[in-house]
Amino acid sequence: MPISTSSLFAAPFGRQDRSAAWQVAAVVLGTLVLAASSHAEVPMVPVPITLQTLAVTLIGALYGWRLGAVTILAWLGQGALGFPVLAGGASGLHHFVGATGGYLLAFPIAGALTGWLVERGWNAGRIGLAFLAMLFGNMVCLALGAAWLAILIGGSQAIMLGVVPFLLGGLLKSALGAAVLAVLSRGPLRRRA
Template sequence: MNRADALSLKPFSPLDLRSRPLVWQVAAVFAGTLLLALSSYISVPMLPVPITMQTFAVALVGAVYGWRLGAITIVAWLMQGAAGLPVLAGGAAGAHHFVGPTAGYLFAFPMVGALVGWLAERGWNGHRVGLAFANMLIGNALCLFLGAAWLAIFTGAEQAFMLGVFPFLVGAVLKSALGAATLRLMARGKAAAG
């Protein structure tokens, strides 16, 4: 087995959160919710679904934190939004967003983070940039599929695709490439430090 194959089989944990004390993990959840909130403010207003950097941040949190802590972090961020903190797209807040047209995307986020984290733990990470890109793209696709499925209740299937999937396809590819590049840099940094 060559070095690249051996590295790809190692668990991807650039922050080593699993081995850290609980206080570190709580701090990581807090930092992750801040990253997710900040990504929500990078937004291009569109109706009914705005373009944001949320899917990038959701996938990155899942990949870096692992599937469990990633999903916990994303749920904590969504709970902040439901409780009224301005952490959702464009500073939106309130529980009503969890029953409106964009609710499918919101409910998809923890699943996306968990899936991306699970795949990252199994070698689809920064040690293999092609697999990291595929991992991020799968996460984006899952988000678009679940979000559009919910949106279809409000608009019908064809409109849901035209409003909730089609405008986001190029962005999904670009965000996936950025996510894979970020994971690659983290893997290289971890290898250089360790």
């Protein structure tokens, strides 16, 4: 039976046949990528602009929903334990209950959703669907982040400060994420998948 183009690049790092050592190495690499994305920051109040949502959705897309969520949770755990891996090198539990708490808690859900969609064919074989998978991941972050922020500062302020400034960036990061998947699908990852 021929393999469809859309299944050729369905979460190559998240394949079930990978060894435990390989998966642990993937988690370590993923947490390093997430930490690096946190340091690409434009300070804003109450929530900074970073490359975290791009990294979160790409980790989900490349690792699949299970390994992606585990990787994102490991990174958040590092931040909670005091490692400087959150936005701008921040760390500590207080970030999980402050203005950024909803966004941080949304990240594993967004990564898992993106990975789940990619595993179902919303990948580089269908670039429009790959873009939508990334966009849905970004929307989850904005929705859950704004919901938490609304508890702290009110609904209209949460929308104006926690959603509106991030809409264009979410579109651009989704397009960039889909493009990265398309490039990687033609490279060495595709041949090994």
